[in-house]
Amino acid sequence: MKIATWNVNSIAVRLPQLVDWLKATQPDVVCLQEIKCTDDCFPAQSLSELGYQAVTWGQRTYNGVAILSRGPMVDARRGFPEDPGDAQCRLLDVMIGPVRVINVYVPNGSHVGSEKYVYKLAWLARLRRYFDESCSTNQPLVLCGDFNIAPEPRDVHDPVLWEGRILFSKPEREALRVIGEWGLVDVFRRHHSEPGLFSWWDYRAGAFRRNHGLRIDHLWATPALAGVSNSAEIDRNMRKLDRPSDHAPVIAEFMVNVP
DNA sequence: ATGGTAGATACTCTA
Numbered sequence: 079m080k081i082a083t084w085n086v087n088s089i090a091v092r093l094p095q096l097v098d099w100l101k102a103t104q105p106d107v108v109c110l111q112e113i114k115c116t117d118d119c120f121p122a123q124s125l126s127e128l129g130y131q132a133v134t135w136g137q138r139t140y141n142g143v144a145i146l147s148r149g150p151m152v153d154a155r156r157g158f159p160e161d162p163g164d165a166q167c168r169l170l171d172v173m174i175g176p177v178r179v180i181n182v183y184v185p186n187g188s189h190v191g192s193e194k195y196v197y198k199l200a201w202l203a204r205l206r207r208y209f210d211e212s213c214s215t216n217q218p219l220v221l222c223g224d225f226n227i228a229p230e231p232r233d234v235h236d237p238v239l240w241e242g243r244i245l246f247s248k249p250e251r252e253a254l255r256v257i258g259e260w261g262l263v264d265v266f267r268r269h270h271s272e273p274g275l276f277s278w279w280d281y282r283a284g285a286f287r288r289n290h291g292l293r294i295d296h297l298w299a300t301p302a303l304a305g306v307s308n309s310a311e312i313d314r315n316m317r318k319l320d321r322p323s324d325h326a327p328v329i330a331e332f333m334v335n336v337p
Numbered sequence: 338a339t340g341g342t343a344g345a346t347a348c349t350c351t352a
Contacts (some may be wrong), residue, residue, distance in 0.1 A: 087352085088344055112352090114345070139345050140352095186352055194351090226352095280352090282341035324343075324352080 079177060079336045081107040083222040083295055084316075085278075085325035089113040089144070092323055093121050099316060100128050105329065106148050106336055107174060109181035111224045113142035120144060135167045143170045143181050143223070149337030150174075158204050159212075168201070169208075175336040177303070178213070182223035190247050198226070202253035206260060215261035218303040218334060224278075224325065225296050227254045229264070232273035233293035245292055263304035265297045265330045270310070277312050278325045286317055297330045306333040 082105045086092040089110065100108070108130070113120065117134045125132055129148055135156040136142035145151060151172040157165045170181045182205065187198035213219060227250045231237035240246040258264070266275075276291025285291065297310060310330040317326045 091344070112344095139350085188351080280341085281343050284341090321343090 079107065079332045079334045080105045080329065081109070081179070081220060081222070081297065081332070082327045082329040083109040083111070083181070083224070083297055084327035085111040085183070085224040085295060085323060087112045087114070087323040087325065089115055089121065089142075090119075091321065093124060095316065095319060095322075097124060097128065099313075099327070100125075100130065100146075103313070103327075103329065107179060108146040109170075109179065109222050110144040110146070111142075111181070111183035112140075113144050114139060115142060133170060133172055135170050137167045141167045141183055143167060143183050145170055145172055145179060145181050147172075147174050147336075158208055160204075169205075176218055177334060177336055178217055178219040180213075180219065180221045180223075182221065182225065184224060184226045186226050187244050187250070190242065190244055195244065199249055199253055202250075202257065206253075206257045209257070209260045213260075215300050216302075217300065219262075219300045220297060220303065220330075221257075221262055221299070222295075222297040222328070224294060225254065226294050227251060228292040228294050229254055229296075232271075233276070235274070235276065235290045235292070240292070245294060258298065261300060262298040263301055265299050265304050265307050266293075266310040266312075266328060268304060268307060268310065275312060276326075277328055279317060281324050295325055295328050297328055299330075299332075303332060303334065307331065308333060
């Protein structure tokens, strides 16, 4: 199983890049974030022609998640069980063969101490509860997406500058650690230990050119599944294109067969 | 300490 996560920052703008990338990369499963469109506007037809089915949970303007798969997806769940009908579209959970795939777009949080920051920390606590209540560490499971948190100093281009700021504040890192403690392994870090490997670069101030980035897009797996991962890579080339997303795809391969 | 850019929508908000 080759699985990828990519915050596309508008599926409407990024569709041509996504199509070319699917042809070149040939993943079995793709988790998308920030599709920024409602389900009826999602380009399912274009992706179906490439052999991908889509499960989507989108809204206008903001947020929105989707999972693409070559094989059938069953038991789709959208959001937390306690979510109201007008909840922000940030969590999609499906079964693909034996593997459970959970795609998240964690709230950005805006600024430390803001109302959105409080919402982000509460959302992360709910995610941990979601695992406690409806998942098992014995099942092959991947949690992936835009976590909007860099876990460690080596995931930040300038940890001193970023310490205490949004995406790298201690409470955010702690909330992420608590989710991992449920029983998930950072698959990327099984294969790469060095600093300077990022998945997101701000559009502003030439951040990509200077490699002023953060590693905030993650692929985590339950231990047995993580143990059969062959590779994990960040596809920086997608950030070099004209009109890029501010995020690059993260891809992992597991020695597991999916339909 | 601030602003820089990009996307969607509609004359601003979010990231």
